Amino acid sequence: MSSAIIFQIQSTLIVVLFLVGFYFRKVRKIHIPLMATAIIWDIVLILQIELTRSAINKAMKVPSNPGLLNFHVSIAILTVFLYVFMGRTGYLLKKGRVQPRRMHKVMGFLTIICRLSTYITSFFIVK
Numbered sequence: 001m002s003s004a005i006i007f008q009i010q011s012t013l014i015v016v017l018f019l020v021g022f023y024f025r026k027v028r029k030i031h032i033p034l035m036a037t038a039i040i041w042d043i044v045l046i047l048q049i050e051l052t053r054s055a056i057n058k059a060m061k062v063p064s065n066p067g068l069l070n071f072h073v074s075i076a077i078l079t080v081f082l083y084v085f086m087g088r089t090g091y092l093l094k095k096g097r098v099q100p101r102r103m104h105k106v107m108g109f110l111t112i113i114c115r116l117s118t119y120i121t122s123f124f125i126v127k
């Protein structure tokens, strides 16, 4: 099995974790472990992709759509910043602070949209 397929399988499982965790956003015992696992796993996946990049670059064909690739990479970087924000506001909510609730909610929707966008575009950036 090629590393690209292994990355894509992990990415699919991460998106599933995010969607299930999002569905259970009112059930803390489910929401928190699922979201924390998905965030950590996604960062580990990015590191795996980065560390094997030269190998992938050799194996990869020329991007079929450079504009889409730029969009994909930009949103992926934004998503990592959003993860930090979600982790911080989620931690504060867990500690009983109510103030970050609205931001956690709004940015939570944005984070899910960004992660779904990178997931969908990942299928179209190589020929």
Ligand code: HEM
Pocket (backbone or CB within 6 Å): 022, 025, 026, 027, 028, 031, 032, 035, 036, 083, 086, 087, 089, 090, 091, 093, 094, 101, 102, 104, 105, 107, 108, 109, 111, 112
């Ligand atoms: C990308 C990851 C995450 C997304 C998309 C997300 C999204 C959401 C959303 C939409 C809500 C509902 C807010 C509301 O209706 O008022 C929520 C609630 C909450 N989230 Fe997250 N969240 C994420 C990560 C986390 C993390 C990492 C933690 C903990 C460290 C956390 C802790 C909480 C808590 C404590 C609540 C309140 C649950 C309740 O209603 O009692 N979240 N989250």
